[in-house]
Amino acid sequence: MVAQIESILQKIGAVLLAIVATFSSLLGLGSGGIPEEAATEDTLCYTIAVLSDTHIDNAAAAAMLDAGLHDISADYLDVDAVLFLGDCTDNGNVENWETFTNSVTKYCTVQNKIVILGNHDTWTSYDTPHDYDEALANYLTYSNAIMGTDHTAPYFTCEFSGYSFIVLASEDTSVSATVSDEQLNWADEQLAAAAAKSKGKPIFVLMHQPLNYTHAVGDNKDNNGFSDNETSKKLQAIMDKYENVYYLSGHQHYGLNDGSSAYNYPYGFTTVEHVSENITSVNLPSFIYPSMIYGGDPLAGDGLIINIYADRVEFLGRNFIVQGWLDFTATVPLKNTAD
Numbered sequence: 133m134v135a136q137i138e139s140i141l142q143k144i145g146a147v148l149l150a151i152v153a154t155f156s157s158l159l160g161l162g163s164g165g166i167p168e169e170a171a172t173e174d175t176l177c178y179t180i181a182v183l184s185d186t187h188i189d190n191a192a193a194a195a196m197l198d199a200g201l202h203d204i205s206a207d208y209l210d211v212d213a214v215l216f217l218g219d220c221t222d223n224g225n226v227e228n229w230e231t232f233t234n235s236v237t238k239y240c241t242v243q244n245k246i247v248i249l250g251n252h253d254t255w256t257s258y259d260t261p262h263d264y265d266e267a268l269a270n271y272l273t274y275s276n277a278i279m280g281t282d283h284t285a286p287y288f289t290c291e292f293s294g295y296s297f298i299v300l301a302s303e304d305t306s307v308s309a310t311v312s313d314e315q316l317n318w319a320d321e322q323l324a325a326a327a328a329k330s331k332g333k334p335i336f337v338l339m340h341q342p343l344n345y346t347h348a349v350g351d352n353k354d355n356n357g358f359s360d361n362e363t364s365k366k367l368q369a370i371m372d373k374y375e376n377v378y379y380l381s382g383h384q385h386y387g388l389n390d391g392s393s394a395y396n397y398p399y400g401f402t403t404v405e406h407v408s409e410n411i412t413s414v415n416l417p418s419f420i421y422p423s424m425i426y427g428g429d430p431l432a433g434d435g436l437i438i439n440i441y442a443d444r445v446e447f448l449g450r451n452f453i454v455q456g457w458l459d460f461t462a463t464v465p466l467k468n469t470a471d
């Protein structure tokens with residue numbers, strides 16, 4: 133039912149966007165760089181554009197992604213890296229990946245890109261049983277082509293300009309995440325290595341699904357976070373050993389919410405949550421589906437610009453299709469930046 137509503141909203145959104153893109157100035161949406169109140173150029177170190185759940189499966193969806201990537205690649209945003217947080221395709225078959233890859237290679241001129249695996253990328257059609265190995269092979273083929281890498285597994289590490297990005301991925305086709313102890317141990321090693329060389333800098337952990345008990349996810353019964361509640365707890369405990377960890381996820385398809393909205397999902401929902409003193413968890417809306425049924429933007433195209441400063445990380449809501457800032461900002465201070 134939710135999928136049907138989202139599909140209808142996507143079609144409505146595609147029509148609305150053509151109109152809104154023409155008249156965006158009438159909505160008071162600026163198209164320039166950082167909003168004036170947030171700009172302190174002297175200490176801005178790195179800028180990341182993040183989008184999630186593009187669910188590419190047809191030309192209309194690809195046209196929306198093309199428009200968003202045009203904004204992300206524009207000089208006025210001066211983006212250093214782009215993160216695609218999974219569900220890049222609606223079904224991870226060759227046709228969907230070809231469409232996604234064509235958009236990214238044509239319209240995303242930012243060199244540093246990370247493409248991660250979402251649950252929709254772990255199957256090749258809605259028919260069951262799903263074939264994880266076939267879907268994984270497609271993901272590796274196309275994500276490696278986009279990133280210019282030769283990964284052989286869906287979890288890997290990237291480093292751009294001294295910033296570490298540790299990418300995790302489900303090892304099963306279920307909607308919620310299945311992560312092995314082997315991957316958890318690997319993540320611990322990668323976090324230790326990143327922490328050793330980047331004191332005072334953010335360390336980004338990218339995973340399509342949020343941790344359980346964050347961002348309106350309950351335990352595994354909700355079929356949304358991690359399948360195994362213990363695995364979610366183990367990953368959280370591992371990340372909590374290191375400072376300045378930022379866990380970025382998508383999957384929920386909820387709107388950007390700073391907690392001031394009256395909207396309140398069963399466990400409450402905010403986009404940026406302080407899981408612990410060391411872990412900040414950030415949940416992205418779906419790029420391709422309008423999030424108004426979840427208390428967010430009535431237009432598709434939402435994502436975040438992350439600005440890293442010497443002493444803080446700043447999150448700015450942006451509609452990449454309309455090319456305008458959204459009424460969402462959050463700032464998290466970095467620890468031990470003076471050491």
Ligand SMILES: [Fe+2]
Nearest residue numbers: 185219383418
């Ligand atoms: Fe999704």
